[in-house]
Amino acid sequence: MADIQLTGLISTIKYINDAVLVYVDEYKKGYRRNDGVVIEDKYLLWKVIFKGGLKNYINKFFSDGMLVTIKGEAMPYAIEKDKLVDGYSFIGQCINRASYPRQYARAEQRMIKESQAKMTDEPDLDAYNQPDF
Numbered sequence: 001m002a003d004i005q006l007t008g009l010i011s012t013i014k015y016i017n018d019a020v021l022v023y024v025d026e027y028k029k030g031y032r033r034n035d036g037v038v039i040e041d042k043y044l045l046w047k048v049i050f051k052g053g054l055k056n057y058i059n060k061f062f063s064d065g066m067l068v069t070i071k072g073e074a075m076p077y078a079i080e081k082d083k084l085v086d087g088y089s090f091i092g093q094c095i096n097r098a099s100y101p102r103q104y105a106r107a108e109q110r111m112i113k114e115s116q117a118k119m120t121d122e123p124d125l126d127a128y129n130q131p132d133f
Contacts, residue, residue: 050092
C-alpha cells in the first residue's frame with residue numbers, strides 16, 4: 001500500500017450504500033521540455049473511496065467546487081461491478097479543505113528579508129521606559 005496526498009477541486013460527490021465516492025480534478029501545469037516540445041496543461045480526474053462513516057462529515061462540510069486535500073492509500077487493483085479490473089483504487093483516510101496558494105508569496109518574503117536586512121535604526125529605550133501620563 002502506498003500513501004498518497006491529492007490536492008484538487010471536488011467535481012462530484014456520490015453517496016452509495018456503505019461508501020462515499022469523491023471525484024477530484026487535479027490541475028497539472030504544462031511545461032516546455034529541453035528539446036523544445038511543449039507539454040500542454042491537463043486535468044486529471046481521481047476517484048477516491050471513503051468509508052460510510054464519513055458520509056455525514058462529507059455531506060455537512062464539503063460540496064462541488066471546493067478545493068480539498070485528501071490523504072489516502074493507493075491499492076494496486078480496481079473493482080468495477082464486483083469484478084477486478086486493471087487500474088488502481090484510492091481509499092481516502094482524511095479530507096480537509098485546502099487554501100489557494102498566494103500568487104505573490106515569494107515576492108513578499110523577499111521584500112520582508114530585504115527590509116529587515118537594511119534596518120539600521122536602534123530602538124529608543126529611554127523614551128519607551130518613560131511613564132505615560
